[in-house]
Each structure stands twice: as C-alpha cells, then as structure tokens.
Amino acid sequence: MKAFRLVASFELIQRLKKRSFWIITFLGPLLYVLLMSIPALLAVSTIKETTVHVYDESGYFATALSKKKLTDLRVATVPDKATFERLRKALINSDDDVLLHIKPMADVMEDPVIEVVSKKELGQQAIKTLTSTLKEVLRRRRAAAMGLAPGQLEKLSPRIHIQQRIVTESGTKKTQAGLSFALAMVASILIYIALSAYGGMVLNSVQEEKQNRLVEVILLSVRPFELMLGKIVGIGMVGILQYILWGVMIFVISLVGGLVLGFSIVGSPEMSSMAAGSMGQAASPEVQQLMEAVHYAIHEVNWTLIVTSIVLYFIGGFFIYAALYAAVGAAVDDPRDAQMFIFPLILPVLLSFISVMTTLNISPHSGAIFWMSMIPLTSPVAMVARIPFGVEWWEIALSLMLLMATAVFMVWVAGRVFRVGLLMYGTKPTWKTLWKWVRTA
Amino acid sequence: MTSPPLLEVQEIVKRFGEKVALDHVSTSFQPGKIYGLLGPNGAGKTTFIRVITRIYIPDEGEVRYRGMPIEPAHVRRIGYLPEERGLYQKYKVGDQLMYLAQLKGLSRQEARRRLMHWMEKFEAADWWNRKVNELSKGMQQKLQFILTVVHDPELIILDEPFTGFDPINTELIKDEITRMHKEGKCIIFSTHRMEQVEELCEHILFINEARLLVDEEKHRLKERYRAYRYEVVLDAPWDGLQGGPWEVIESGPDGPHWRYVLKVQDEGAFRQLLHRLHDAPVNVRRIAEVLPTLHNIFIHLVNSAVHESV
Numbered sequence: 001m002k003a004f005r006l007v008a009s010f011e012l013i014q015r016l017k018k019r020s021f022w023i024i025t026f027l028g029p030l031l032y033v034l035l036m037s038i039p040a041l042l043a044v045s046t047i048k049e050t051t052v053h054v055y056d057e058s059g060y061f062a063t064a065l066s067k068k069k070l071t072d073l074r075v076a077t078v079p080d081k082a083t084f085e086r087l088r089k090a091l092i093n094s095d096d097d098v099l100l101h102i103k104p105m106a107d108v109m110e111d112p113v114i115e116v117v118s119k120k121e122l123g124q125q126a127i128k129t130l131t132s133t134l135k136e137v138l139r140r141r142r143a144a145a146m147g148l149a150p151g152q153l154e155k156l157s158p159r160i161h162i163q164q165r166i167v168t169e170s171g172t173k174k175t176q177a178g179l180s181f182a183l184a185m186v187a188s189i190l191i192y193i194a195l196s197a198y199g200g201m202v203l204n205s206v207q208e209e210k211q212n213r214l215v216e217v218i219l220l221s222v223r224p225f226e227l228m229l230g231k232i233v234g235i236g237m238v239g240i241l242q243y244i245l246w247g248v249m250i251f252v253i254s255l256v257g258g259l260v261l262g263f264s265i266v267g268s269p270e271m272s273s274m275a276a277g278s279m280g281q282a283a284s285p286e287v288q289q290l291m292e293a294v295h296y297a298i299h300e301v302n303w304t305l306i307v308t309s310i311v312l313y314f315i316g317g318f319f320i321y322a323a324l325y326a327a328v329g330a331a332v333d334d335p336r337d338a339q340m341f342i343f344p345l346i347l348p349v350l351l352s353f354i355s356v357m358t359t360l361n362i363s364p365h366s367g368a369i370f371w372m373s374m375i376p377l378t379s380p381v382a383m384v385a386r387i388p389f390g391v392e393w394w395e396i397a398l399s400l401m402l403l404m405a406t407a408v409f410m411v412w413v414a415g416r417v418f419r420v421g422l423l424m425y426g427t428k429p430t431w432k433t434l435w436k437w438v439r440t441a
Numbered sequence: 442m443t444s445p446p447l448l449e450v451q452e453i454v455k456r457f458g459e460k461v462a463l464d465h466v467s468t469s470f471q472p473g474k475i476y477g478l479l480g481p482n483g484a485g486k487t488t489f490i491r492v493i494t495r496i497y498i499p500d501e502g503e504v505r506y507r508g509m510p511i512e513p514a515h516v517r518r519i520g521y522l523p524e525e526r527g528l529y530q531k532y533k534v535g536d537q538l539m540y541l542a543q544l545k546g547l548s549r550q551e552a553r554r555r556l557m558h559w560m561e562k563f564e565a566a567d568w569w570n571r572k573v574n575e576l577s578k579g580m581q582q583k584l585q586f587i588l589t590v591v592h593d594p595e596l597i598i599l600d601e602p603f604t605g606f607d608p609i610n611t612e613l614i615k616d617e618i619t620r621m622h623k624e625g626k627c628i629i630f631s632t633h634r635m636e637q638v639e640e641l642c643e644h645i646l647f648i649n650e651a652r653l654l655v656d657e658e659k660h661r662l663k664e665r666y667r668a669y670r671y672e673v674v675l676d677a678p679w680d681g682l683q684g685g686p687w688e689v690i691e692s693g694p695d696g697p698h699w700r701y702v703l704k705v706q707d708e709g710a711f712r713q714l715l716h717r718l719h720d721a722p723v724n725v726r727r728i729a730e731v732l733p734t735l736h737n738i739f740i741h742l743v744n745s746a747v748h749e750s751v
Contacts, residue, residue, distance in 0.1 A: 010540045014532055212528060
C-alpha cells in the first residue's frame with residue numbers, strides 16, 4: 001500500500017513538474033478557441049467591400065436596392081444611359097466591382113432572370129445576401145400589386161417555434177434540445193479525449209520503465225500489480241486535475257464573457273436596433289430565445305447529474321483503457337509495436353464517439369445508442385452523451401455497474417499480462433501470446 | 442548449531458513454456474563472502490538472479506532467506522544492479538533517487554540523508570537538481586550503484602558492474618565492494634570478465650544450459666582442474682630436461698633467463714623432476730605450479746558441455 005502511494009504520487013508530481021502540462025492546461029483552451037475562430041477570422045480579414053452595380057432592366061429593383069444596407073456589399077446605381085456592353089468592359093480592370101444584371105420582366109408576377117457578372121467569382125455569402133435581399137424586394141412589390149398593406153405581408157410569414165416539454169410528476173417542464181445536444185457533444189468529447197490522451201500517458205510511462213530497465217530494480221520492492229495500479233491512479237489524477245483546471249477556466253471565462261456579452265446584447269443600441277431592423281419588430285425572438293436557453297442552462301439543466309456522470313464514467317472508462325494500455329506497454333519492447341495493439345483497443349471508443357456525432361441529433365434513445373451506453377467499452381462516451389436528454393435512473397445504474405465490474409476485471413487481466421510482459425524482452429508478442437500470459441501468469 | 446545461510450535455494454526449476462531455464466538448481470550463500478556467478482550468455486544466470494530476488498516464482502523448489510521462505514520484506518534487504526540499466530532520462534536526479542530509495546522502504550528523511558552521504562562520497566552532490574540526460578554515462582553508472590546500496594542491503598547482486606566505467610571509477614567501485622565485503626555483506630558478482638572474478642571472488646558458481654555445474658571455493662576449483670603444469674626458470678637452456686615422465690610444452694627466453702613449461706604425469710613424476718633439477722649444472726631461478734585460470738576452466742567446462750550434448 002505504501003509502495004502504491006509512492007508510485008501514484010511520483011507519477012502525479014513528476015507530470016505536474018513538466019512545463020508541458022501547464023502549457024497545455026493554460027494554452028490548450030485558448031488554442032482551441034483560436035483554432036475554432038480561424039475560419040471566421042480568415043473570412044473577415046479577407047473580405048473587401050464589393051461594389052454591386054445594379055443594371056436593372058426590369059425596373060422593379062434598382063430604387064429599392066439603392067436604399068438597402070448590405071453586409072460587405074455597396075450598392076451603386078448605374079447611369080441611365082449605360083449599356084450592358086460598356087459596363088461589362090469596365091469590369092475587366094476591376095477586382096472589387098460586380099455587375100448585377102436583372103433581365104427585363106413582363107410583369108411583377110414573373111420570376112426574374114438574374115445574372116451576376118464579375119472578373120472574379122463572388123463568394124457564397126454575398127450571393128446569399130443578394131438573393132434574400134432581391135426576394136424581399138420582389139415580395140413587397142408583389143404584395144403591393146396584390147393590394148396588401150405592409151403589415152399584412154408580415155402576417156404571411158408566421159414565426160413558429162416548437163417548445164419541447166418533458167412530463168414530470170407535477171406537470172411538464174421546458175427542455176432545450178439544442179442545448180442538450182451541445183452538452184452531449186462536450187461531455188462525450190471530454191471523455192473521448194481523456195481516455196485516449198491519458199491512456200497514452202500510461203503506455204508511455206510503462207514503456208519508459210521497461211526501456212531503461214528500472215522495472216528490474218523497482219520490482220524488487222513493488223508488486224507488479226501495485227506498480228500498475230499506482231501508475232493508473234497517478235496519471236488518472238493528472239487527468240482529473242487538468243479537467244478541474246479547465247472547468248475553472250471555462251467558468252471564469254464564461255462568467256466574464258457572459259457579463260460583457262450579456263450587456264452588449266441587451267444594452268447596446270445598435271444591436272437591438274439591428275435586430276429590430278432586420279425583423280421589423282422591437283423585441284427580437286433570437287435574443288429572447290438565447291435568453292431562454294441561458295435561463296434553462298442555469299435553472300433547469302441537472303448539472304450535478306451531468307458532472308457526476310462525467311466523473312464516474314471517466315473513472316470507470318479510464319481504469320479499463322489505462323489498464324489495457326499498461327498491459328500493452330508492458331508487453332511490447334518498441335513503442336511502434338504498441339500501435340498494432342492500441343488501435344483495436346481504442347476502436348470501441350472511436351465507434352461510440354462517431355455514433356454519438358451522427359445519430360444523437362436524430363434520436364438520443366435509439367437502439368444503437370442505447371446498447372452502446374450499456375456496453376462497458378462504449379458506455380463512457382455513449383452514456384454521457386445521452387444523459388443531458390434525460391435517461392431513466394435504472395439505465396444509468398445498470399450501465400455504471402457493468403462499467404465498474406468490467407473495470408475491475410480488466411485491471412485484473414491487464415495485471416497478469418503486465419507481470420509477465422514487463423520482464424520479457426526481445427519478442428514481439430501477438431494477441432495469442434498475450435492471451436496465454438493471461439491464462440498462465 | 443550453525444546459523445542458516447543468508448540465502449538458500451533448493452531444487453529450483455523454472456520453465457518458460459517448453460524451455461527449461463533452471464534445472465534443479467541448489468546452492469546457498471553465506472554472509473561475508475563474494476560469489477562469482479559465471480556462465481555463457483543464455484545459460485540461466487539472469488533467471489537465477491530473478492528467482493532469488495523473487496521477481497520470478499519458481500515452478501518447483503524453494504528459496505529460503507535466513508532459513509525462512511523468502512518474502513517481500515526479505516527482498517528489500519537485497520540490492521540488485523542489473524546488467525542493462527538506466528534511469529529516467531527526463532526527471533531530476535534528486536527526485537528519482539528519492540523515489541527509488543523510498544520504494545526500498547526508507548523513510549523520506551532517511552533516504553535523503555543516505556543519498557546525500559553517498560553523493561558526497563562519489564563527488565556527485567551537485568548533480569541533485571540536474572536532469573539525468575545531462576549527465577555522462579559514467580556519472581549515471583555511479584548513481585545506479587548508489588541506488589543499489591543506499592538501503593544498506595545484506596545481499597548485493599551486481600550484474601556486470603564495471604561496464605562503462607573508466608579505470609578510476611572502476612577502482613572506486615572495487616573499493617566499495619571490498620569495504621562491504623569486510624563489513625560482512627554477501628556479494629554475488631555476475632560477469633564475463635574473468636580477471637575480475639579471479640581478483641575479487643572467493644566462491645565460484647558456474648551455470649551452463651540451466652544447470653549449476655560448479656559450486657565451490659575458487660582455490661578448490663583450481664586444484665580440481667590442475668593440469669600438473671609446472672613452470673621452470675633456469676639461468677640458461679639445459680638439454681637435461683628433455684626425456685623423462687613429462688612433456689615440454691614451452692621453451693624460450695624469459696628476460697636474461699630461460700623458461701620451460703612442463704606437463705608432468707603425476708606427483709611421482711614431479712619428484713623425479715625435482716631430483717633432475719637438483720643435479721642440474723645451471724642455476725634454478727624458479728619452480729612453480731601453473732594453476733589453470735578461471736578463463737581456461739570456463740572454456741573447458743563449456744566445451745565439454747557441448748561435447749556431452751553432441
């Protein structure tokens with residue numbers, strides 16, 4: 001027991017002493033945010049304002065368009081006597097100008113033929129903006145032609161939002177499917193990364209001791225099983241510590257960010273006027289929806305259950321995978337040989353992760369996901385993803401029991417391979433030899 | 442009643458699948474003695490060491506420590522320096538020495554005190570906060586030796602302890618071995634370097650193909666393998682040595698003198714040789730028996746084992 005404590009604390013402390021641990025802990029989330037925002041940053045930084053010269057042969061659009069304010073697009077009217085040919089030629093020397101050519105229309109009810117002519121192809125976002133703007137203009141024209149007042153037109157596109165409610169003892173309560181989905185994603189990604197990353201650490205730690213032959217000395221004073229367990233627990237604690245630090249960081253960042261953002265959404269006049277402008281209404285439903293989601297996140301989400309389940313499934317899953325990794329680390333001489341064994345071991349986690357990504361949005365309680373959340377090798381990822389959508393307590397209890405029992409069994413199996421493998425040099429083991437060690441050790 | 446030996450193995454058998462690595466090996470180790478464990482590569486030396494250090498559990502037989510079946514507490518009184526050895530390359534010297542010393546059962550304070558003592562003795566105290574990969578191979582070897590003996594073990598097993606050492610450090614370690622020997626420690630010394638075994642060991646164990654072929658005092662072993670060879674040094678060459686119940690194996694100048702090596706048939710023949718030399722017309726400088734070196738015995742044993750198996 002004393003040896004186990006020494007091994008675990010040595011593994012923990014040595015890792016905390018590494019600079020890379022702190023770099024990853026503090027820069028990791030920043031790096032992640034940066035990585036996620038690179039596409040947006042790139043898009044923003046490269047966009048130059050494009051001038052759209054409207055050559056409107058129909059006569060329905062030009063006046064209305066010239067009054068519109070569009071993102072990244074500036075609308076310019078063309079001189080009355082300009083011909084298409086002259087405008088076309090003018091474009092040859094310009095990168096930032098496009099010609100919006102609206103062909104003649106018999107009447108307002110005919111669908112227009114529209115072309116955008118430019119030296120370089122226009123981006124998808126700009127085409128979308130133009131399309132929706134033109135649609136809006138034509139809708140108003142047609143509404144006027146049909147004799148509708150502007151207010152009546154709004155009534156033609158009703159806003160529908162389906163609120164999901166879950167049955168409870170006392171009645172029903174609101175849910176937020178989108179939020180649950182986001183939570184499920186985050187939880188399963190956390191478990192997936194934890195299992196593969198910290199499992200890998202256990203593998204490396206065992207490999208190092210096997211390669212520098214310190215095992216031969218260490219085994220004089222420590223039982224192989226204690227050594228293995230010490231490593232698993234020590235490194236598992238590194239993982240838990242890192243996640244706690246990340247949790248604290250995210251909490252602080254979102255608290256600060258939430259305050260700043262919250263004020264700007266509600267408080268800033270341009271935001272609300274912009275929202276009002278685009279919707280034609282004073283109270284923007286988007287903002288309302290966001291506020292509802294925040295309210296739901298704070299008051300309705302069962303954080304205790306989610307966090308507890310992440311921790312429990314991490315512990316169970318980590319024991320299973322770390323033990324397997326430790327056994328592989330002990331069995332092979334060369335880290336490169338380890339890959340052959342690692343891939344089939346990590347496959348269930350990968351599989352459950354992919355299933356979560358693809359099917360959760362369709363049905364969080366479908367057959368495949370249900371079984372995956374029961375089978376111990378896949379349940380850590382699959383169950384934490386299901387929990388935000390609401391899972392019966394007996395399902396969680398059964399799945400956890402299976403997980404923990406498997407963890408104990410795996411640690412036992414791995415311990416046997418570990419003991420034989422540690423002192424075995426010069427042979428490249430196969431699955432068959434590993435199985436033999438389990439039976440005979 | 443004599444006290445039981447420090448360590449005793451009885452009829453040890455260890456198999457790895459089909460292969461028998463140790464075949465009914467029995468021997469014992471006494472305090473205050475240095476044992477030389479010899480044998481070709483793959484003969485079973487490392488397996489033997491792992492059985493007595495309880496890393497391997499034998500399939501048959503028993504290991505006893507001071508008369509008791511060996512248990513973990515006993516193993517902590519053993520210091521083992523394996524042949525292929527290393528340290529954690531990226532961790533600080535002090536951190537890993539403290540860790541490994543505490544694993545051997547020392548308290549934190551005691552580990553630190555003893556490590557400091559040894560580090561100062563080996564002029565290594567200022568390496569404490571350095572990482573191992575910044576140290577030379579010889580420095581790392583010193584640290585490994587310190588680790589082997591830091592817990593003041595009763596039984597010290599050294600597997601090729603001098604590889605990688607320069608002559609100065611070799612002497613340093615030899616002095617430590619001699620000192621521990623005088624303190625009454627039992628030392629098992631596994632090596633291929635015969636001259637070191639000749640110099641340090643009192644008792645020879647020879648393992649070949651899983652079997653313990655030799656287990657006896659060094660001088661008795663040499664006696665047993667004596668070949669009745671005698672070296673005779675005369676002032677000048679003398680024909681009178683030709684013809685007799687012996688064979689002249691070598692004859693040649695030895696500085697200003699002349700040296701013969703004779704192989705006599707038996708003790709009686711040796712007496713005849715003495716008589717002949719008594720009447721010799723030249724001065725006799727030296728007569729001495731040439732005992733076989735361990736190297737020769739080793740080669741002889743391996744070769745005859747090969748013959749047997751053929």
